[in-house]
Amino acid sequence: MADQIKKVTLKNGRVRYRTVVDIGRDVEGKRKQLTITKDTRREVVEERARILHQRGAGTLVPPNKMTVDDLVDMWLKTATRDVEAATKRSYEDAMRYVQAHLGGKRLQQLTEDDVESLIDWMLTSARRRGGKPGTGVGLRTVRLTLGRLRAALTLAVRRQLVVRNVAEHVTIPRDAKDAAKARQKRYVPWTEEEVRAFLAHVATDRLYAVWLLSLIGMRPAEVCGLRWSDVDLQTGTVAIETTRTLVAGEVVEKAAKSDAGQRRLPLPSIVLAALKAFRKRQAAEQLAAGEGWWASGRVACDELGREVKTDWLRRRAYKAMETAEVRKVRLYDARHACLSWMANNGVPDVVVSAWAGHADLGFTKRVYVHSDPQALKAGSEKLGELLG
Numbered sequence: 001m002a003d004q005i006k007k008v009t010l011k012n013g014r015v016r017y018r019t020v021v022d023i024g025r026d027v028e029g030k031r032k033q034l035t036i037t038k039d040t041r042r043e044v045v046e047e048r049a050r051i052l053h054q055r056g057a058g059t060l061v062p063p064n065k066m067t068v069d070d071l072v073d074m075w076l077k078t079a080t081r082d083v084e085a086a087t088k089r090s091y092e093d094a095m096r097y098v099q100a101h102l103g104g105k106r107l108q109q110l111t112e113d114d115v116e117s118l119i120d121w122m123l124t125s126a127r128r129r130g131g132k133p134g135t136g137v138g139l140r141t142v143r144l145t146l147g148r149l150r151a152a153l154t155l156a157v158r159r160q161l162v163v164r165n166v167a168e169h170v171t172i173p174r175d176a177k178d179a180a181k182a183r184q185k186r187y188v189p190w191t192e193e194e195v196r197a198f199l200a201h202v203a204t205d206r207l208y209a210v211w212l213l214s215l216i217g218m219r220p221a222e223v224c225g226l227r228w229s230d231v232d233l234q235t236g237t238v239a240i241e242t243t244r245t246l247v248a249g250e251v252v253e254k255a256a257k258s259d260a261g262q263r264r265l266p267l268p269s270i271v272l273a274a275l276k277a278f279r280k281r282q283a284a285e286q287l288a289a290g291e292g293w294w295a296s297g298r299v300a301c302d303e304l305g306r307e308v309k310t311d312w313l314r315r316r317a318y319k320a321m322e323t324a325e326v327r328k329v330r331l332y333d334a335r336h337a338c339l340s341w342m343a344n345n346g347v348p349d350v351v352v353s354a355w356a357g358h359a360d361l362g363f364t365k366r367v368y369v370h371s372d373p374q375a376l377k378a379g380s381e382k383l384g385e386l387l388g
Contacts, residue, residue, distance in 0.1 A: 005044050008037070017044045021051050023062050034062055061108075061163050068110060069103035071161070075152035085252050086245070094145040095152070097122055097137075108162055110153075115170045119146065123176050139180035142172055187330060189337035194326050201324035206281070207316060209274035210300045213238075214317070216271055217338040217355055220310045220331045221245035225253060226299045228279065236272045239264045240357065245310055263357050275299070 005019045018037045034051065038044045054061075072095045080088040101118045102110065122145065123136045146167065153165040190198070195215060202208050213223050218240065225244035232238070241262050244253045255262065267275070282305065286293045289304050296307040314331060321328050335356075342352050 004048075005041055017041045019044050019048055021048055021055075023051065023055055032062065061160050064108065064161060066107045066161060067103065068105050068107055069099055071107050071152055071156055072099050072103070075148075075155050078155065079148075079151065084254060085250075090144065091148055094141070094148045097126055097141075097145045098149050098152075101126070107156065110162070110166055112166045112170055115146075115149065115167045118149075119170065119172060123173075139172065139176060142176075146170065146172070187333050187336070189333045189340055190327065190329055191337075192341065195334075195337060195341075198321065198324050198326045201326075202320050205320060206278075206303075207300070207320075209271070209278040210313070211317070211320070212271045212274050213299070214331050214334045215338055216265070216268065217335050217342075219243070219335060219357075220313055222357075223300050224298070224308055224310050224313060227297045228299055229297065231275060231299065233272070233276055233279065236267045236269075237264050238267055244307070251309055263354065265355065 005017055008016045008018050010016065016037055016039055018035065021034050021036060023032050023034045036044055036047050036051070038047060076091060076095060080091055083091075098118065101121050102114055105114065119142060122142045123139075125134050125136060127133055127135045127137050150165060150167045153162065153167050156162045157165050199211070199215070202211050205211070210223060213226070214220065218226075221243035222240050225242040226238070226240070227242070230239045230241060239262075242253065242255060244251065278299070282301070285303055286295075286305060292304055294301075294305040294307075296305055298305075298307045300308050300313060302308060302312075317331055318328060339352055339356055342355065343349065347355075
C-alpha cells in the first residue's frame with residue numbers, strides 16, 4: 001500500500017497524498033483509472049478502500065463531466081426507440097423544460113433543490129407558447145416533465161452515472177394541485193335530449209353518417225381513418241383498424257395502438273342506412289367532379305373525395321352544433337355520451353369496454369362513463385322500493 005500512495009508537494013509548499021485506482025474498462029475495453037488526492041495519507045487509504053469495495057460490489061459511480069443536457073439526449077434516444085410519433089413528441093416536449101432550466105448543469109451536481117426549482121419555474125413562468133408568455137404551464141405538463149425526468153435519472157443510476165435519483169421523492173406542491181383543480185374545466189357529455197336535437201338538425205347534412213359514427217363511440221381519429229373497404233354494407237359491420245390524426249401539425253396515419261382498439265362493430269340500423277345513402281351521394285359527387293375527383297377511399301371526405309383531418313372534422317362539428325342551437329361539446333364528448341348511455345341502460349361493462357376499444361375495463365368506467373340525471377333518478381326509484 002505504501003508504494004501506491006505518493007507524497008506530493010505543491011508549489012506553495014503544501015503537502016498532499018495521491019494514489020491511482022483502476023476502476024474497470026470503458027466500452028472499448030480500455031482501462032479506466034481514478035486519481036485520489038487528499039490532505040492526509042489516512043484519507044487516501046480510506047477513500048481507496050471505499051472505491052475498491054464499490055468496484056467489487058458493482059456500485060461504483062466514477063466522476064464524469066456529463067451534463068443534464070447529455071442525459072436528456074441519451075434518455076430520449078433510448079425511450080423513443082420504439083414508440084409512436086405522438087408519444088415521441090410528448091417526451092421531447094416534456095424534456096425541453098428540463099433542458100431549458102437545468103441543461104447546462106453537471107449531472108453529478110444535480111440536487112433535489114434543483115428539481116424543485118424546475119417545478120417552481122414551470123408552475124410560475126415557463127410558458128413560451130399556447131398562452132401568455134412568462135406565465136406558468138399546466139399541472140399536467142409539470143407532471144409529465146417530472147415523470148420523464150425521473151425516468152431519465154433512473155437510467156442514469158442504472159448506467160452508474162449518478163449515485164441516486166434526486167427526482168424520486170420530489171413532489172408538486174399541494175397548493176398548485178388545488179389551484180389547478182379549481183381551474184379545471186369539467187367536460188359534460190350531451191344528454192339524450194341534446195343528442196336527439198342535434199341529430200334532428202343534421203338529418204339532411206352531407207356529413208350525417210359521419211356524425212352518427214361519432215355518436216356510436218368512434219374516436220375522431222378513427223372516423224377520419226375509416227375507409228369504405230372497412231365498412232361491410234351487406235352484413236352491417238365496420239372494422240376499426242386505422243387512425244388518422246395530427247401530431248404537431250403533421251398528419252400521422254397508423255394502426256390502432258392496441259389489440260382492443262382494433263375491433264369490428266355491428267352497426268345500428270340507422271347508421272347503416274345513413275352510410276348506404278352517403279355511399280350513393282359520394283358516387284354522384286365523383287361523377288360530377290370527373291377528373292377532379294380524389295379517390296381517397298375514405299368515408300369521411302370532402303366534396304372532391306379528399307381525405308380530411310381531425311381539425312377539419314372538429315370545425316364542421318362545431319358549426320353544426322351552433323346552427324342546431326345545442327351545447328358546444330368536443331367530438332370526444334359525443335363518444336363519452338354514447339358509452340355513458342350504454343352503461344346507464346344495462347349494457348354489460350365488458351361490452352361497453354370492448355365497444356370503446358379499451359383493454360382496461362376500469363379505465364372505461366373511470367373516464368368515459370358518467371351518471372346522467374335519468375340514471376340517478378332510476379337509482380332513487382330502486383332505493384324507494386328497498387326502503388318501502
